[in-house]
Amino acid sequence: MNIPSRILAALTLAALGACGQQSGSGEPDLLASSGQVVTKSGALVSRYAAARFAEQATFGPTPELIAELEKKGFSQWIDEQFALPASKIDTSPIRVYNSEIPAEGQRAYEYFISQIYPALISSPDQLRRRVSWSISQFVPTSSNKLTPYPALVYANFLQDQAFGNYGDFIRALTTNPPMGLYLDNIQNRPLSPQCIGCAPNENYARELMQLFTLGVVKLNMDGSTVRDAKGVPVETYSQEDVSQLARALTGWRMAEPPSRWDWSNRDGVLTPDPWELAHDYGEKKVLGTTFPANKGAAAELETIVSLLMAHQNIAPFVSLRMIQHLVTSNPSPAYIGRVAAVFRNNGKGVAGDMKAVVKAILLDAEARKGDQIGADSNSFGKLREPVLWFTGVLRGLGCKQAPRWDNNNDLVHPYQQTPYNPTSVFSFYAPTDRAPGSNLLAPEQKLINADTLSARMGGFNFGSTSAAAAAGCKVEPFGEALAASPLLYVNMVNERFFRGAMAPTLRQNLMDLAPTIWGENNNMKAMNLLAYALSSPYYGVMR
Known part of the structure; x- marks a missing residue:
C-alpha cells in the first residue's frame, strides 16, 4: 500500500515531537563540562542517561551495557572503547567463487548479509562499529556494484580507519581497492595516443570533494553557508576544479593482477602504476593551489590530502x-x-x-542535555533509521543474530537499508533532507515509508518461537511476564526499550491491548505486542 505524503508528514512530525511526552523520576544533575550526570543514588550516571547515551554510541542498549555505563560514566567508557582492537568480519569464505554461477553468487550474498548483524550487535567495540557505520553512510561503497567480498573488505577497512586521522583516512581511501572500483578511479587515465581507450574519469574526484570532505557550498565553522554580497551561496569548487583534481588522481592500479574468480585483489592497497603514461605529469591547479609538473601519483596524493585538510569546509x-x-x-x-x-x-x-x-560529539553539553528527562527541545534527536531500529530490537532482546523466516529460511533484515549496500553514492538519504512540511533537518525520514512501517508492525518474525530461539533471542522472559501480568510485561518493555520513561499514552495502550493481542502462545503474544510498542513514534525517535 502507499501512504499519502500528508500522512507521512504527520507521522514524521509526530515522531519528532513524541518523546517530549515521556515521564520519569530521579532527575539527574547535568555537568556540562564533562558530559557526565551525577544521580542522588551515587551512580556516576542515571539509568535513563546511560540508556540514552547507549543509543547514540552503540547499536542499542542492553542491561549489561547500561550497568557498565552507570558505573564507569561516559568518558571512561569511551576511552576504554578507543583502546579495544578493531573487530573484523571474516571474508575468507567468499574470497573465491564464480559470480557467473547464480547459486555461488547467491551463497556469497547470503554470507555477506549473515555476517553483518552479528558484527553490529555483538562486537565488543561497539563505539568503533557505530562510528565506522556512520562514516560508511556518507563515504559509501555498495555490494550492488562491488560484489559481496569487496563490500565486506570495505567494511573492515572502515573499522581500521574509524578512530584514526581524517587526513590519513583520505589518503587510505584513495588507495583502497573497493573505493577505486566503486568510483572508477582505477580506470582514471590521461588521454594519450599511446593508450587506446584511456580517458580521465572524474567520478572519484567529484565525490571526494562533494560528498566526502567539502560539500558544494562554502561553510562557516558553525556549518552555516557563506554567501556573497547578494546573498547567493558561494560555491566550493568549479567543474574545472573537478577536472584538474581528476588529473592529479590518475595512475593508480591494483597491487596484484586480477585472477579469475579470486577476489583477493580487491583487498590491500592500490599502488602507482609504473607505466609512465598512466599518470598525468602536467601542472594542475585545484581550488587555487598549483600542483607542480613532473610529480608522480603518490606525491600528488600528498598534495591533495594537505589541500583538503586545510580547506575551511x-x-x-x-x-x-x-x-x-x-x-x-x-x-x-x-x-x-x-x-x-x-x-x-x-x-x-x-x-x-x-x-x-x-568524544567531543558525545560529551557536548547539547548532546547530554537530554539526559535530564524533559530538559531538551522537541526538535532535538533523530528518527531511528531501519538499521538502528532493527539492531536496537536485536540487542534489547539479547539476540546474537537476526532471525530467519520460517517458510524459506531467509535472514530477516530491514530491506529498506541493507548495510554497505546503498543504491547510489548518495547513500540511503541526503544529509540535507528535511521533514515534510518542516524546516527541520530529518534525513532518515526518507526511509520511513509504508514498507518500513509494515515491517515494524510485522515484528520481523520475532513472534516465531523457533526463529527467535535459533537467533539466540531471549523471548521467553517477555512471554512469562505477559502471562503473569500485563503490568509486569509493560514494565519490562519500559525498562528494556524506553529507558524506564515510557509515555503514559503508550503505557495505557499496551495495557488495554494486552488481554486481546493475537498469538498462538505467550511468547508470540508478547512479541506482537512489542512490535506494536516499537512501531510507535515513541520508539521511532532517538532523543
Whole structure:
C-alpha cells in the first residue's frame, strides 16, 4: 500500500515531537563540562542517561551495557572503547567463487548479509562499529556494484580507519581497492595516443570533494553557508576544479593482477602504476593551489590530502555528518562549531583526530542535555533509521543474530537499508533532507515509508518461537511476564526499550491491548505486542 505524503508528514512530525511526552523520576544533575550526570543514588550516571547515551554510541542498549555505563560514566567508557582492537568480519569464505554461477553468487550474498548483524550487535567495540557505520553512510561503497567480498573488505577497512586521522583516512581511501572500483578511479587515465581507450574519469574526484570532505557550498565553522554580497551561496569548487583534481588522481592500479574468480585483489592497497603514461605529469591547479609538473601519483596524493585538510569546509562538513549519524539530525550551529573546532585542533595542534571529534560529539553539553528527562527541545534527536531500529530490537532482546523466516529460511533484515549496500553514492538519504512540511533537518525520514512501517508492525518474525530461539533471542522472559501480568510485561518493555520513561499514552495502550493481542502462545503474544510498542513514534525517535 502507499501512504499519502500528508500522512507521512504527520507521522514524521509526530515522531519528532513524541518523546517530549515521556515521564520519569530521579532527575539527574547535568555537568556540562564533562558530559557526565551525577544521580542522588551515587551512580556516576542515571539509568535513563546511560540508556540514552547507549543509543547514540552503540547499536542499542542492553542491561549489561547500561550497568557498565552507570558505573564507569561516559568518558571512561569511551576511552576504554578507543583502546579495544578493531573487530573484523571474516571474508575468507567468499574470497573465491564464480559470480557467473547464480547459486555461488547467491551463497556469497547470503554470507555477506549473515555476517553483518552479528558484527553490529555483538562486537565488543561497539563505539568503533557505530562510528565506522556512520562514516560508511556518507563515504559509501555498495555490494550492488562491488560484489559481496569487496563490500565486506570495505567494511573492515572502515573499522581500521574509524578512530584514526581524517587526513590519513583520505589518503587510505584513495588507495583502497573497493573505493577505486566503486568510483572508477582505477580506470582514471590521461588521454594519450599511446593508450587506446584511456580517458580521465572524474567520478572519484567529484565525490571526494562533494560528498566526502567539502560539500558544494562554502561553510562557516558553525556549518552555516557563506554567501556573497547578494546573498547567493558561494560555491566550493568549479567543474574545472573537478577536472584538474581528476588529473592529479590518475595512475593508480591494483597491487596484484586480477585472477579469475579470486577476489583477493580487491583487498590491500592500490599502488602507482609504473607505466609512465598512466599518470598525468602536467601542472594542475585545484581550488587555487598549483600542483607542480613532473610529480608522480603518490606525491600528488600528498598534495591533495594537505589541500583538503586545510580547506575551511572540512571541519564543519565532517562534524555535521558525524553529529547527525550519532546524536541529532538538526544540531545547532553552536554545537557544530564546537565540534568543528576540535576537528581543526584536538588541543595538541592536530587536525582531523577522529577520537577527539567523536568524544567531543558525545560529551557536548547539547548532546547530554537530554539526559535530564524533559530538559531538551522537541526538535532535538533523530528518527531511528531501519538499521538502528532493527539492531536496537536485536540487542534489547539479547539476540546474537537476526532471525530467519520460517517458510524459506531467509535472514530477516530491514530491506529498506541493507548495510554497505546503498543504491547510489548518495547513500540511503541526503544529509540535507528535511521533514515534510518542516524546516527541520530529518534525513532518515526518507526511509520511513509504508514498507518500513509494515515491517515494524510485522515484528520481523520475532513472534516465531523457533526463529527467535535459533537467533539466540531471549523471548521467553517477555512471554512469562505477559502471562503473569500485563503490568509486569509493560514494565519490562519500559525498562528494556524506553529507558524506564515510557509515555503514559503508550503505557495505557499496551495495557488495554494486552488481554486481546493475537498469538498462538505467550511468547508470540508478547512479541506482537512489542512490535506494536516499537512501531510507535515513541520508539521511532532517538532523543
